[in-house]
Amino acid sequence: MSEVDFMSVLHKSTNRDYLGRVNDPIYPKEKAAELAKRWGFDYWDGDRRICYGGYQYIEGRWEKVARQMSSYFKLPKHPKILDIGCGKGYLLYDWLKVIPDAEVHGLDISSYAIEHAKEEVKDNIKLGNATKLPWKDNYFDLVISINTLHCLYSYELEKALKEIERVGNNYKYICVESYRNEKEKANLLYWQLTCEAFHTPKEWLWWFENTGYTGDHSFIYFE
Structure with a gap:
């Protein structure tokens, strides 16, 4: 298990x-969070102060991430790849640019995101929760989850990490939000x-060790 930054x-x-996010006069933090956690229009395509403010496909944005991963992980021919928390499937689509014969799958909790997903990969995305993955053991050559698992409560996080380990035959990668000091925490x-x-x-590493997660990881900090 290694820390690798993509x-x-x-x-x-x-x-x-x-401070602007916390004190916004129209969408103060608590109101924006309440709307965002519905995972619908407001989260993806509503006001920027709620979340993405219009989550659209940008040519090359996710392709460079897929290329970095493809160079790092020694994937077999015709690899099976799963993206947990895939949203509208933009990374899935860009994986097919990098490895055209890959078998890509996605999972997301947002029916809105799936409805508005990239048409080329929409049928490859399932609605669901990371705590119960609808695939058999060791099915995927690579399982990734970017900026998703930190949205789970502790009792869900344990299940999700064990599920990632279960369906991943070889490589796994998780990216989550974290903090190293009080400024980053605030x-x-x-x-x-x-x-x-x-x-x-250190706490995330504790979670990985105690759930048997053997894949790689990285952390996002708000410096």
Whole structure:
């Protein structure tokens, strides 16, 4: 199990006004979070102060992440790849640019996201929760989950990590939000809208070890 960073290139490209999110006069933090946790229009395509503010496909954005992963993981021919918390399936679609003969699958809790997913991969996305994955043991060559597992409560997180280990035959990768000091902790609390698992890197490693998760990981920090 190693720490490997595929996500900083995207995460650090966003400028954040932490106090502005908390004190917004129309969508203060608690109101924005309540709307975001419905995982519907407001979360994906509503006001930017609630979440994405219009989550559209951007050519090349996720392709560079897929290419980094493809270079890092020694995947077989015709690999089976699962993205847990895939949203509208943009990373799935870009995987097919990198490995055209891959078998890609996605899972998301948002029926709205699936309804508005990239048409080319929409039929490959299932509605569901990471705590119960509808695939057989050791089915996938690579299982990834980016910015999703920190949205689970502790009693769900244990199940999800064990499920990822169960369906993943070889490679797994998880990226979650975390903090290393009080400044990053405060920024995370101010900025996040759907996070339920607030853990330091050491605590996340405890979760991985105690659930038998053997894959790789990385952390996102709000510096």
